[in-house]
Amino acid sequence: xxxxxxxxxxxxxxxxxxxxxxxxxxxxxxxxxxxxxxxxxxxxxxxxxxxxxxxxxxxxxxxxxxxxxxxxxxxxxxxxxxxxxxxxxxxxxxxxxxxxxxxxxxxxxxxxxxxxxxxxxxxxxxxxxxxxxxxxxxxxxxxxxxxxxxxxxxxxxxxx
Amino acid sequence: xxxxxxxxxxxxxxxxxxxxxxxxxxxxxxxxxxxxxxxxxxxxxxxxxxxxxxxxxxxxxxxxxxxxxxxxxxxxxxxxxxxxxxxxxxxxxxxxxxxxxxxxxxxxxxxxxxxxxxxxxxxxxxxxxxxxxxxxxxxxxxxxxxxxxxxxxxxxxxxxxxxxxxxxxxxxxxxxxxxxxxxxxxxxxxxxxxxxxxxxxxxxxxxxxxxxxxxxxxxxxxxxxxxxxxxxxxxxxxxxxxxxxxxxxxxxxxxxxxxxxxxxxxxxxxxxxxxxxxxxxxx
Ligand SMILES: Cc1cc2nc3c(=O)[nH]c(=O)nc-3n(C[C@H](O)[C@H](O)[C@H](O)COP(=O)(O)OP(=O)(O)OC[C@H]3O[C@@H](n4cnc5c(N)ncnc54)[C@H](O)[C@@H]3O)c2cc1C
Numbered sequence: 001x002x003x004x005x006x007x008x009x010x011x012x013x014x015x016x017x018x019x020x021x022x023x024x025x026x027x028x029x030x031x032x033x034x035x036x037x038x039x040x041x042x043x044x045x046x047x048x049x050x051x052x053x054x055x056x057x058x059x060x061x062x063x064x065x066x067x068x069x070x071x072x073x074x075x076x077x078x079x080x081x082x083x084x085x086x087x088x089x090x091x092x093x094x095x096x097x098x099x100x101x102x103x104x105x106x107x108x109x110x111x112x113x114x115x116x117x118x119x120x121x122x123x124x125x126x127x128x129x130x131x132x133x134x135x136x137x138x139x140x141x142x143x144x145x146x147x148x149x150x151x152x153x154x155x156x157x158x159x160x
Numbered sequence: 161x162x163x164x165x166x167x168x169x170x171x172x173x174x175x176x177x178x179x180x181x182x183x184x185x186x187x188x189x190x191x192x193x194x195x196x197x198x199x200x201x202x203x204x205x206x207x208x209x210x211x212x213x214x215x216x217x218x219x220x221x222x223x224x225x226x227x228x229x230x231x232x233x234x235x236x237x238x239x240x241x242x243x244x245x246x247x248x249x250x251x252x253x254x255x256x257x258x259x260x261x262x263x264x265x266x267x268x269x270x271x272x273x274x275x276x277x278x279x280x281x282x283x284x285x286x287x288x289x290x291x292x293x294x295x296x297x298x299x300x301x302x303x304x305x306x307x308x309x310x311x312x313x314x315x316x317x318x319x320x321x322x323x324x325x326x327x328x329x330x331x332x333x334x335x336x337x338x339x340x341x342x343x344x345x346x347x348x349x350x351x352x353x354x355x356x357x358x359x360x361x362x363x364x365x366x367x368x369x370x371x372x373x374x375x376x377x378x379x380x381x382x383x384x385x386x387x388x389x390x391x392x393x394x395x396x397x398x399x400x401x402x403x404x405x406x407x408x409x410x411x412x413x414x415x416x417x418x419x420x421x422x423x424x425x426x427x428x429x430x431x432x433x434x435x436x437x438x439x440x441x442x443x
Contacts, residue, residue: 003167023211024161024167024201045162046199047266060265065198067191074165113265134351135263159311 002016010071012037013081021068028052028063031078039079039108050136053109055079060116062135084113091115100149100157102140110136114150118157126151129149164202168208174299174326177214178293182324184210190326191215192234195262195270196278220328221435225250229294229331238267238275250334253292253341253361253398254344257284260343276312279319279378280351284343285323285330286313287379290331291359291371300325313378340437344429346421348412355413356421358401360429362437366390368430370397375405375422382426389430397430 005143008019012035019034031037031054040063041051047062053079056065056070082089088096092113101107110133117132124132129150138146162238169188171177181188188210191197200206214220214234220234223244230251232241241247242258261267261275261284275285276296289296290308296312298305301324312320321327335341345357359371368389385401388394407418 003165006168022161022165024163024165026162027203029161045202047195051267053265059268062265063192063267065202066269067168067194067198067211067213069162069170070191070194070213072170083181133262 006069006072008072009047009070010073011075013077014106023067023069026064027054027056027066027068027071030068031063031076033106037078041105041108043105044079046109047135048137050109050133051106053112053136055112055116058116058119060113061126067141077112077115079111089115091118091153091160094156095146097148098152099144099145101146102138102142102143106136106138106140110138110146114153117150118154122158123154130138133150162204163198163315164204164207164288166208169210169212170216171214171217172216173214173221174217174328177212177217177326178299178301178324180210180212180342181326185323188323190213190277192274192277193237193270195266195354196274196280214326223247225334226331229333230254232272232330232332234271234273234328236272237273238262238270239264242267245389249401251332253288253294253359254285254332256341257288257343257359260284260351260354260357266351273326273327276330277319277321279313279315279317280353281316282355282357282374282381283379284345284354284357284359284373286359287371288343288359289330289332290379290381291369292335292361293369293435294330294332296327297320297329297331298325299328304328306331309379310381315377322369331443335361336364338437338440340433340435340440342429342432342436344425344432346425348373356407356418356425358422358425360426360433362387362389362430362433364437368397368433370401370426370428370429372401372422375407377406377416380404385426388405389426392434394427394430398427399426401426 043051052064189208191213207423222233224231244362340362354374361369382401382404385397387395402423
């Protein structure tokens with residue numbers, strides 16, 4: 001079946017974007033293949049791994065299972081939108097400072113989920129961090145350092 | 161591209177949604193949170209000509225306390241219900257059960273009504289709705305009707321909902337003051353669908369209500385087990401609930417194991433609910 005194409009308007013990292021898409025296109029493919037924002041990683045395709053986590057209107061979504069047109073008129077934030085020029089966002093800096101990454105594949109998703117967590121709960125306890133991050137998997141098994149990074153990110157964000 | 165092609169419809173009112181659902185009856189699918197539907201699309205386990213995205217219908221996102229029940233609108237997300245003060249006050253078994261549903265990112269997007277409409281026999285909320293004797297409100301081209309949980313769930317991913325019907329609201333009966341409750345679940349990892357799950361409410365009048373998921377093609381209330389539980393015979397309650405289940409064997413567990421787990425989890429859920437009820441009575 002040939003479905004009529006859709007005109008999609010959204011903001012991505014603060015910039016207005018207008019694109020013609022097919023109704024079946026997923027947000028992750030639009031971000032990576034159409035907009036060249038390859039920081040968002042594609043892995044499990046069924047929202048069990050969290051690597052593709054981005055924020056839509058400030059809330060976490062798995063972009064692998066989110067139809068792009070669901071974003072019509074909405075605001076999308078990806079890992080590329082966090083740093084201020086050459087200055088890393090405090091969450092990114094905390095992950096660097098506390099070795100919250102090894103291979104780095106899960107990191108964009110981890111950081112976007114952390115952003116949503118801290119926006120909602122600026123001073124999370126360790127159990128709260130672990131519960132919130134349950135949907136983000138790290139196969140290098142660096143969880144300990146990730147939790148530490150998030151704790152430091154919370155402190156830094158509170159300060160700035 | 162992963163999903164097969166479809167047309168994307170964005171109705172702005174319930175009437176419009178029902179109109180397109182009846183126009184393309186059987187060839188249109190509702191999109192709520194997409195947390196079950198889009199993975200199925202990605203695998204091409206489902207395809208249809210029209211997707212009816214209901215997310216832009218404004219008056220479906222609510223949690224309301226009504227006479228006798230908590231009303232959850234079609235667009236109320238798992239996470240809003242989990243964090244809702246009304247839900248915590250009027251039906252605390254609901255936020256408790258939601259802790260077992262996926263992980264926070266899924267709960268941020270997935271809807272309570274979508275989980276009910278999806279009717280996965282391993283899902284927590286259908287078992288809870290069944291245990292409490294809740295219902296759903298369906299609106300279609302021939303009007304509005306209320307269906308009890310027990311008549312709504314028909315089989316594996318099958319419900320009494322007609323292709324032109326929208327599930328607009330789920331109704332969870334309130335737990336009276338002084339009730340005890342518990343949700344117990346066995347899963348491979350926290351957040352996975354249940355291998356077996358049990359919802360239990362111990363009511364102030366001495367009766368006990370149970371709902372079991374993962375042990376039948378539909379969630380069910382083991383009535384004989386409820387009677388034994390109300391008499392305080394927990395082991396017998398477990399045994400009777402296991403005898404009433406009819407699970408399949410699959411990759412995750414054999415039928416025999418599932419039945420044994422029904423027995424254990426019923427026992428545990430009833431004990432936990434009764435303990436909490438006593439705690440409430442002592443205040
Ligand atoms: C990794 C993972 C783990 C999960 N773990 C669990 C778990 O442990 N327990 C659990 O219960 N669920 C789990 N889920 C599923 C999740 O709870 C879904 O959110 C839920 O099952 C469906 O809700 P939804 O709003 O996303 O519905 P959608 O995916 O949008 O729709 C699901 C189905 O219901 C229909 N539908 C939805 N809303 C309506 C409506 N208002 N009227 C008519 N039809 C409607 C759709 O047409 C579709 O057929 C998991 C999902 C994932 C990806």
